[in-house]
Amino acid sequence: MPINPRLVHISRLLEPVDGRPDGAWVIAYHGQAFLTGVGGSDPEPFAWHDQPHEPVEGFAVITREELAGALRVNPALLGFMQQSDPGFPKPLLTFREGPIWDADAIERWLPTRQTLDARDRSQPRS
Helix, strand or coil, X not given: CCCCHHHCEEEEECCCECCECCCCEEEEECCEEEEECCCCCXXXXXXXXXXXXXXXXXXXXXXXXXXXXXXXXXXXXXXXXXXXXXXXXXXXXXECCEEEEEHHHHXXXXXXXXXXXXXXXXXXXX
């Protein structure tokens, strides 16, 4: 089942976390949670017990299905695009249902993306 981006919750922890001197975020979706650095860097699974937190405003994520729709490709093709385009942004993190990306990173990449060459249909497949 595709990820519903409206159900991805991003919170800033209000108490210090070992190994995260600049602060930490928790990115949660359907019972799964990842502890990350500010901005979503260096994610690791996290046992979320509703520690003191505040919502992060203005940080948007994009799902595999949304990204495929924006690129007008099948979601299954995104894996190939990731391998073939060195500038393709890495996913922020991957839930059981699939990856999510930082929407700003995708917006910066879109104008520079490499287009996939279409097969010349007049030629036989090799």
